[in-house]
Amino acid sequence: MKNQPIITTKNVNFYYGAFQALTDITMDFERNRVTALIGPSGCGKSTLLRLLNRMNDLIDQTRVEGEVLFEGRNIYEPDVDPVEIRKRIGMVFQKPNPFPKSIYNNITYAPRLAGIKSKESLDALVEDSLKQAVLWDEVKDILGRSAMTLSGGQQQRLCIARALAMKPDVLLMDEPTSALDPISTAKIEELVDELKESYTIIIVTHNMQQAARVSEYTGFFYLGKLIEFGLTEKIFTNPDIKQTEDYITGRFG
Amino acid sequence: MNEQSLMKRRYLKQRAFFLIVRLSALVITLALVGILFFLFYNGLGAISWDFLTLPPTDSMTKGGIMPAIVGTFYLTIGAIIVALPLGVASAIYLTEYAKQGKLIRVIRVAVNCLAGVPSVVFGLFGLGFFVVFLRFGSSILSGALTLGILILPTIIGASEEALKAVPQTFREASLALGVSKWATISRIVIPSAVPGILTGSILGIGRAAGETAPIMFTAAAFFTAVLPKSVFNEVMALPYHIYVLATAGTHIEQTRPIQYGTALVLIALVLGIDLVAIVIRSVIRRKKRW
Ligand SMILES: Nc1ncnc2c1ncn2[C@@H]1O[C@H](COP(=O)(O)OP(=O)(O)OP(=O)(O)O)[C@@H](O)[C@H]1O
Ligand SMILES: [Mg+2]
Numbered sequence: 053m054k055n056q057p058i059i060t061t062k063n064v065n066f067y068y069g070a071f072q073a074l075t076d077i078t079m080d081f082e083r084n085r086v087t088a089l090i091g092p093s094g095c096g097k098s099t100l101l102r103l104l105n106r107m108n109d110l111i112d113q114t115r116v117e118g119e120v121l122f123e124g125r126n127i128y129e130p131d132v133d134p135v136e137i138r139k140r141i142g143m144v145f146q147k148p149n150p151f152p153k154s155i156y157n158n159i160t161y162a163p164r165l166a167g168i169k170s171k172e173s174l175d176a177l178v179e180d181s182l183k184q185a186v187l188w189d190e191v192k193d194i195l196g197r198s199a200m201t202l203s204g205g206q207q208q209r210l211c212i213a214r215a216l217a218m219k220p221d222v223l224l225m226d227e228p229t230s231a232l233d234p235i236s237t238a239k240i241e242e243l244v245d246e247l248k249e250s251y252t253i254i255i256v257t258h259n260m261q262q263a264a265r266v267s268e269y270t271g272f273f274y275l276g277k278l279i280e281f282g283l284t285e286k287i288f289t290n291p292d293i294k295q296t297e298d299y300i301t302g303r304f305g
Numbered sequence: 306m307n308e309q310s311l312m313k314r315r316y317l318k319q320r321a322f323f324l325i326v327r328l329s330a331l332v333i334t335l336a337l338v339g340i341l342f343f344l345f346y347n348g349l350g351a352i353s354w355d356f357l358t359l360p361p362t363d364s365m366t367k368g369g370i371m372p373a374i375v376g377t378f379y380l381t382i383g384a385i386i387v388a389l390p391l392g393v394a395s396a397i398y399l400t401e402y403a404k405q406g407k408l409i410r411v412i413r414v415a416v417n418c419l420a421g422v423p424s425v426v427f428g429l430f431g432l433g434f435f436v437v438f439l440r441f442g443s444s445i446l447s448g449a450l451t452l453g454i455l456i457l458p459t460i461i462g463a464s465e466e467a468l469k470a471v472p473q474t475f476r477e478a479s480l481a482l483g484v485s486k487w488a489t490i491s492r493i494v495i496p497s498a499v500p501g502i503l504t505g506s507i508l509g510i511g512r513a514a515g516e517t518a519p520i521m522f523t524a525a526a527f528f529t530a531v532l533p534k535s536v537f538n539e540v541m542a543l544p545y546h547i548y549v550l551a552t553a554g555t556h557i558e559q560t561r562p563i564q565y566g567t568a569l570v571l572i573a574l575v576l577g578i579d580l581v582a583i584v585i586r587s588v589i590r591r592k593k594r595w
Contacts (some may be wrong), residue, residue, distance in 0.1 A: 136460050138481055138482065143481040145474065145478070149474040150475070150478075151493060152497065161479075161481075161484075162483060162484050165484055165485075165488050191367070215481075218483060
């Protein structure tokens with residue numbers, strides 16, 4: 053059963069100055085599904101991810117061609133406010149990047165600025181988000197402590213909780229477990245599995261097993277092009293294209 | 306030439322180089338220690354409670370330097386009130402908003418030039434612009450504005466460094482949550498940069514407190530026993546007081562101890578301020594964990 057796509061890219065090209073990092077990317081990201089983006093280093097996975105919530109706007113001299121439709125609307129139209137887009141499309145980075153604030157304030161920072169003021173709502177939000185990110189039991193007694201004192205795996209789950217607190221529709225994750233040990237990695241993978249009930253997740257990973265475990269769809273990229281895109285099962289067992297197979301089986305040269 | 310003598314030559318060269326470097330560092334340290342020792346030796350005798358709390362008397366050959374201490378205090382605080390907001394705002398514009406380009410380069414060059422302008426030129430500018438053109442007269446206001454412009458490059462430089470030192474990941478984390486750019490800067494970037502901005506600014510204060518030329522025509526009084534009542538009053542100031550006693554009086558030899566005493570107070574003030582900066586920085590460094 054196919055779900056409605058929540059994000060669609062249509063013939064997207066992306067340039068850093070004169071360098072073309074993405075070429076003619078057309079793909080649908082289905083609602084409440086996990087889509088994995090794989091491919092060798094430098095093939096443009098992060099670039100594509102950051103294109104979807106307009107984080108590339110922060111880099112000087114970049115250019116986008118084509119359309120990125122979020123719920124049917126091109127987010128690169130001049131009258132679209134990137135701040136509103138980023139509220140709906142959250143992001144988790146490769147390296148955990150909590151603010152140098154308390155655990156509690158890391159989570160309430162953005163919701164407060166978005167207008168949630170009452171102590172009860174904020175308390176509830178903190179508890180809910182931390183529970184969703186499977187961190188609550190570990191930190192419920194130290195909410196006032198600096199987030200910088202947490203372990204790397206805990207920090208990453210805090211960053212996920214922080215993103216969830218904004219109640220986005222889509223969660224973009226750029227190699228969220230590459231800096232973590234196997235136990236933290238397993239926790240985050242379980243988490244992804246639970247989160248797709250309520251969110252659409254797009255995850256970049258270098259770990260083939262991870263892509264196979266957590267995603268329904270997989271896209272394989274090479275040199276800025278989308279080589280093959282389809283059901284994860286198909287991509288991993290019976291890809292149509294030789295390059296995909298070589299990459300997945302580790303015979304890529 | 307065989308391998309061994311080559312190695313030996315290289316080794317000797319290296320030794321000689323280190324020696325030169327070490328000697329240079331030693332010379333600088335000795336110069337500082339020498340100046341301090343000289344000032345203490347000549348000035349300590351003049352320092353007393355009365356010296357710090359009474360105005361000068363008997364044509365400034367006796368009494369204390371209290372009005373000059375107070376004047377320098379006001380001028381310095383005034384300079385900071387002028388330069389800190391302006392400097393920090395400029396630094397925010399330069400690092401956070403402006404796209405790298407021609408305009409930015411022009412502004413940077415302007416700031417650097419400002420830093421290189423001799424302080425007497427600031428004094429003349431202050432005289433022409435604040436004292437005469439804006440009719441502020443010779444006053445705390447004119448002096449503070451002039452000193453403020455003088456230390457502006459220091460504050461901009463320090464603030465830019467501090468803002469650049471804030472990890473880019475903090476900005477990205479905040480923006481990715483759908484927080485606006487201004488909120489990101491004011492809630493995340495500036496608080497993280499405050500320690501750096503403060504240390505840099507305190508070093509600027511040290512400079513403002515010690516300058517003579519910029520206040521000579523804009524704020525400093527030769528002598529006044531009364532303390533200022535408003536920002537439009539003239540004040541005595543420590544560096545100018547030294548200058549006056551050492552050059553313009555009729556009792557230059559007689560007031561030598563007072564000159565050294567005043568210099569000692571001034572340098573203690575400036576070093577004290579620098580010390581505060583160093584302490585703040587080391588405390589923050591220990592707390593910082595990114
Ligand atoms: N800020 C930038 N300026 C210029 N070129 C960039 C920039 N960021 C990335 N690139 C280039 O764009 C291409 C794609 O980079 P991207 O970071 O998207 O790769 P990636 O697939 O995420 O790689 P990795 O797996 O190593 O994270 C690379 O060739 C890279 O050099
Ligand atoms: Mg990447």
